[in-house]
Amino acid sequence: MTPDAAAPGEGRHDLERLVRAAQHGDQLAMSDLMDLLAPHVARWCGAIALQNGPDAAQESMIAIFRGLAGLREPAALIGWARAIAIREAVRIAKRERSRAADPLDELPAPNDPLLAVEIRETLARLSPEHRAVLVLRNLEGLDERTASRLLAVAPGTVKSRLARARARFRKEWLR
DSSP: OOGGGGSTTHHHHHHHHHHHHHHTTOHHHHHHHHHHHHHHHHHHHHHHHGGGHHHHHHHHHHHHHHHGGGOSOGGGHHHHHHHHHHHHHHHHHHHHHHHOOOOOOOOOOSSOHHHHHHHHHHHHTSOHHHHHHHIIIIISOOOHHHHHHHHTSOHHHHHHHHHHHHHHHHHHHHO
16 A cells, blocks of 8 residues: 555555554554655655665654654644655755765666756755745645645745745755
């Protein structure tokens, strides 16, 4: 079952049962949830925390499973997990940026690996906040209100960050 399958219908009920079972200590259900969430958390974190994506994903998964017992609405699992992953990725990216900028690991794209590296290098020159808003709006396709909730900022801040992030990306790309 994928998060997309957790839309209205049978998959959603299966997901809710799985969450409830995990909340009550079912280790198999916990393992199934980890298998379900891990690829998505890794994708979200990797796009924001870049080379530190695996660390951010691991921290996110820990936070998700520590907080799972407090999740009141199992149907909200995916959005809740995404919010945690985004926060952790931004936190780790900020921490790592303050230490020193390391060379980026290459992420191959299916059709053009060199282009993927250039994009990744350009993204690395942006702030974590700008990377986060670009990922949420352009890769995840979220609207401004949803992005603002995930980033814990006003919708107007998302708009202005997005405009600045796009302008900065263009400038860095042409560098």
